[in-house]
Amino acid sequence: MDLTLKIWRQENAKARGKFETYKVKGIPEDASFLEMLDILNESIVDRVQLPIAFDHDCREGICGMCSLYINGRPHGPDEGITVCQMHMRNFKDGSTIVIEPWRARPFPVIKDLMVDRTALDTIIQAGGYVSVRTGGVPDANSIPIKKESADLAMDAASCIGCGACVATCKNASAMLFVSAKVSQMGLLPQGKIEASRRVQKMVSKMDELGFGNCTNTYACEAECPKEIKVTNIARMNRHFLGAKLGAQKMSG
Amino acid sequence: MAKLLHYSSLTKKFIMAIAGLFLATFLIVHLVINLFILPLTGNHVEIFEIAVHFMTSNPLIKVFEIVLFGGFIIHILYGLIVQIQNWLARPVRYKKEGYSHTSFFSKYMIHTGIIILIFLVIHFINFYFVKLGLTEAPEGPMAVAGDHDFYHMAVNLFSNTWYSVLYIVIIIILGFHLNHAFQSAFQSLGLNHSKYTPFIKAVGTIYSIVIPLGFITIPVYFLIS
Numbered sequence: 001m002d003l004t005l006k007i008w009r010q011e012n013a014k015a016r017g018k019f020e021t022y023k024v025k026g027i028p029e030d031a032s033f034l035e036m037l038d039i040l041n042e043s044i045v046d047r048v049q050l051p052i053a054f055d056h057d058c059r060e061g062i063c064g065m066c067s068l069y070i071n072g073r074p075h076g077p078d079e080g081i082t083v084c085q086m087h088m089r090n091f092k093d094g095s096t097i098v099i100e101p102w103r104a105r106p107f108p109v110i111k112d113l114m115v116d117r118t119a120l121d122t123i124i125q126a127g128g129y130v131s132v133r134t135g136g137v138p139d140a141n142s143i144p145i146k147k148e149s150a151d152l153a154m155d156a157a158s159c160i161g162c163g164a165c166v167a168t169c170k171n172a173s174a175m176l177f178v179s180a181k182v183s184q185m186g187l188l189p190q191g192k193i194e195a196s197r198r199v200q201k202m203v204s205k206m207d208e209l210g211f212g213n214c215t216n217t218y219a220c221e222a223e224c225p226k227e228i229k230v231t232n233i234a235r236m237n238r239h240f241l242g243a244k245l246g247a248q249k250m251s252g
Numbered sequence: 253m254a255k256l257l258h259y260s261s262l263t264k265k266f267i268m269a270i271a272g273l274f275l276a277t278f279l280i281v282h283l284v285i286n287l288f289i290l291p292l293t294g295n296h297v298e299i300f301e302i303a304v305h306f307m308t309s310n311p312l313i314k315v316f317e318i319v320l321f322g323g324f325i326i327h328i329l330y331g332l333i334v335q336i337q338n339w340l341a342r343p344v345r346y347k348k349e350g351y352s353h354t355s356f357f358s359k360y361m362i363h364t365g366i367i368i369l370i371f372l373v374i375h376f377i378n379f380y381f382v383k384l385g386l387t388e389a390p391e392g393p394m395a396v397a398g399d400h401d402f403y404h405m406a407v408n409l410f411s412n413t414w415y416s417v418l419y420i421v422i423i424i425i426l427g428f429h430l431n432h433a434f435q436s437a438f439q440s441l442g443l444n445h446s447k448y449t450p451f452i453k454a455v456g457t458i459y460s461i462v463i464p465l466g467f468i469t470i471p472v473y474f475l476i477s
Contacts, residue, residue: 006347019347072351098348105341168352170359171338173261203260212341213261213334216436217358231444238442240262 001027001088004096005040007052010109013116017109019098029089033076034059034066036088053112061085061225064160067167068113069100074164074223082162082225102163104172105210117163119209120177127194127201128181134190149187156183158226165220165228171212176220178206179236180228186239196243203240257333262440264330269437271327276430276437276459278320283466289406290473297403304402328369335362357432364429371422378409407474416471427464434459 002025010017024043027036034056041051057065061082068083070076075083077090091097101109106119157180165176182199185191191198214233221230259267285307288300307313350359357364379402409415434456438444443452 008347069346069349072346072348074352100346100348103342103344103346105343170342170350170354172341173338203262207261210341211261212338213265214440215334215338215358215361216432216439217354219352219354222353230439234439234442234444236442237262237266237440238444240260241266241442244263 001029001091001093003027003036003091003094006096006098007113008100008109009052009112010101011111013108013110017112027088029087031088032059032084033068033070033086033088034084053110053114055114056084059084062160064162067102067115067117067162067164069102069167071098074102074167075162075225079222080225080227082160085225102167104163104166104212106172106174107163107166115163117161119211120161120163120174122209123174123178123202123205124181126205127198128185130185130190131194143189145188153184153187156180156187156228156232159184159224159228160226162225164223164225166211168219168223169212169214170217170219171215173214173220174206174209174211175214175233175236176224176228176230178202179232182236182239183232186235195239196247199236199239200243200247203236261334261337264334265440268327268330268334269440271323271330272433273437274319274323275327276434278323279463283463286406286470287466289403289410289470300403324372328365331362331365355432357428358436361429361432364425367422367425368429371426379405406470410471410474413475416475419471420468423464423467426467427460430460430463431457 002023005022005024006019007022008017009020022040022044024036024040027039031039034054037052037054044051055065055067057063059066061084064082066083067074068076070083075081076086078086099113101107101113102115102117107115107117110116159177159180161177163174163177166172166174169175182195182202185198186195216230216233218230221228285300285303288296288303290296293299382402382405410419435449435453438449438452
């Protein structure tokens, strides 16, 4: 496959970036998108130039490191997978592909296509944990958990924190991420105890970091590589409202 | 004002949703009264005038009027605040964006909202200012003591082809706004349920078609006749 790539190049966080156009030839259809970038980078290195920096780690679709905004969609045109799992057969031979970093105020560009997603970790640090040791895996049925709750918690827990929801949201809102984390713990008995405190702290941190407000466009659900549902957002809204109205005033 | 900004993003959306749903309920009442401008019954003008008289003089309605204004102001103010915050959340835009699958109308809520706001101002100047005595009411044959002849004011406006066409366009845009708004309000309130959400979505779609259609029949009637 021969392709024209328009890629965002930015030397460092402070530098002004711009798009550079690259032509690549003879890319196999079975190459993954990241392998295609590897091939391009090798040719750039051969010309004694700086290769394109992009985030990646496991290349198995489970680590949440890869973060490319391809032709107007995070993780590219395929549904329910990360960009490392997306193959070049999704593109037509001879086509032009625009590759950009995630764009959001809380996600500053570090270099080229790499962005700093520490903001998501900061939200977790604000309350996305259970404060006490809950031990190892308990014996089956020692703590009764409804099958539905266990399933919903497991679905929410499949969020890999890649930030595609923020990247695709026209408001750069982190609601899908935060609601998945709130749900994953709030649905299970060990996490329920701190649920009301957790949801308030995480939402407050999310706002403080400058993420946008949710306007229910549901683009996040459409683009999430782990297919996290917006019903998590409704659950978080519900829990937050309950916590604000029902819980005692928070101290500390 | 500072307090309004201080509320969390979720609280803002709760308040917007409740205000929006209240406004949507009011729209039904408004439509029912408006429909009597049309010759549905022999004495439709009298019914219309009775309804208008009730709406302008009943003490309970006067209380609701304040709530209604509050609803408008809160919904509009928060709509603008939320939108400005959302624009600020992405200072550098994408070169190629917006290819994700989303509901179409949800992307243009601020635009449809602002158009509705502009119409609301015109609407107030045309009608509400008369009631307040800020503008002179056109003398109609039925302007009895204390009451304004809203029927003939409406008929006069709709007799203007350009006004009628503009009215139809604005009401269609209102329909677009309502189409996303209805189910979105329930989502913001956290009311999502596998059994009831499909029903809410269906009601929202029907509502956003039927209500605007109802409003549109009036200028269409005047355009035809």
